[in-house]
Amino acid sequence: MALDDYYIRDYRPEDLDEYLELYRSVFEAVRDDKWFRWKYEEPPSSENSEIIVAEHEGRIIGARSFFSVRMSCNNREYHALQPCDTMISPEHRRNGIFTRMNQKAIQKYENSDVRFFFNFPNKKALPGNLKMGWEFVQPLERHYRIQNPDRIAQLKFDSRFATLTGKVASAAFQGYCQIQNLRSSSISGLSIERYDHVPANEFSELHNQNRPIAIHAIRDETFYNWKFQNPKWDYRAYIARDNGESIAATIFASKSNGLNQTRIVESLPIQAENAPFTATECLYREAIVDHSQTDFFIAAGNAIPEKVLRRLGFLSDGSIPLSFKLTQKNMVARSLSGDLPIDLSNPDNWAVNFTELDTT
Template identity: 35%
Template structure:
């Protein structure tokens, strides 16, 4: 018997127990480099409204958790039918226990646990490390969904170099917060932001009957009402008011919304989340974006104006009616394809039972925004 087989017998895989949470959060920080707390865990797993248990499998050695295979429960709309689905997420194995088949064993246990019941299928966008393991356990590659990036401020990328100035002896170094290099940088950044705002405004049509409202907290009922006006046939997350309330309760992120009204009636919306250096277009409504292109472009310009100080803005999937028009470039084409691995945007799906068959679907039969991803 090989050493690998002997060591593999030391491990067991079981369902998550409440005492595993601290080990999960500790390993998460070690593996992913981000700290998450109990509130985040409760939101994502314990209080997820689409599952009645914590959907995590745990690999154990001598009673100690050393790996986790987690799932993000969602309600998916397939034509006129709503089905539950799990999106694998936050999968991790302790560095000392990798290469011993734990990913595969947790996958096998998950398939065994969830086949012929709820959920109806798995789908996800695995990274290059987990993609081969998914394919080996029955996932099928559907196609690649682009992410779009709009560079906002190329000067910021050069800011540190500009502010450094000529090299000086360290004993002569003094703080230079208000030095001439900083002033030049600020002036160039302001000029670029002003130019982009003016250019963006030229791309939208004037509509005096359209009112744009800003919400610091996305209005769940209003978003759900806009969604119901034009529900796409393509496969996507079912958007109800309850879903929006729960989804935007994520304690790690904050969200804002722009709503367009005509004659007092909401007809389109855009949701954005911002970090220190970036902004993300999280969702746009209606999800059939081609039904309100001019209105969505108007909302986009409003959002871009408010995040002009961010280095870049990101969108994902079928979110913007005319991304290239507003200088959003896909990571599936040159030049971004040379810098960003599109494998991380490759959709995989796996059927669970015979109820539906999504493994043979095409990428054209799905539609995504960042709201459909577990990481938003």
């Protein structure tokens, strides 16, 4: 088809039904208007739905959506957008639609208060981003704790992977048994409080006490009240207190889509490399025990202490056996301002976890 057969424009409210239908057909997943409002209309950093669509013969056949978030670096605030939920109907692919939607977005946001894009494409999508001016930052390292290898292999992988993950899970199970005996009582004066919601004020205050200088999402009370209301996930929050004073906190998010998965979506303080048996490790131990029905846990990014994850049986997706089967994601970024005083391509300038990542 000719390029002029497609009309690239901003999303309109009357596009909602066609947008959700396109999402269902491309991703084979159902999303409703409640999810859409949460993700694209209610973010505190945006007044409008930040979406570019491609129209053909009066129908929406493509979309390049953007997740709006306020970011901080060196205590300065920046408005950023994260490209996400990019979709094109199969019969209209390879017609330059992705490039044209990107061009439209770049032209639009270069003349706005948005200072940069950042996102996490897989290997297949990476070249298209780099071609459009995005810079490679780093692989997005994810850590997995396998709880139920038989179920995972049955639904997702082959027998070879099942054997490999079985070995990993055996080690994790031994760690699990140890976890049962290493509750927070092992630290004098430390207590763990559980919440079936996110206490936004306490999380925001704790973050402000230990705010990093690296690029990260601004975690004020408004942000916490919005971010962890995704209707597709169930959230549990944990706060560690030392003689009554909050010193660490985490949020675990769970959902089931055939497999029961749980993510460590937040961990405070950010980038804290805690020593063994510190508050962060105790929080994770308590949460893992509480989520005993989970098939696997996931942590992502460089804002969570890796050595704590290793001690608790988490394995990197960049190492065997997970590297055999899991699709590696990469972090990329693109400046929209010539005077941006940040080197977006330097991985040391970022502090990200699942809080910064688009959540489907």
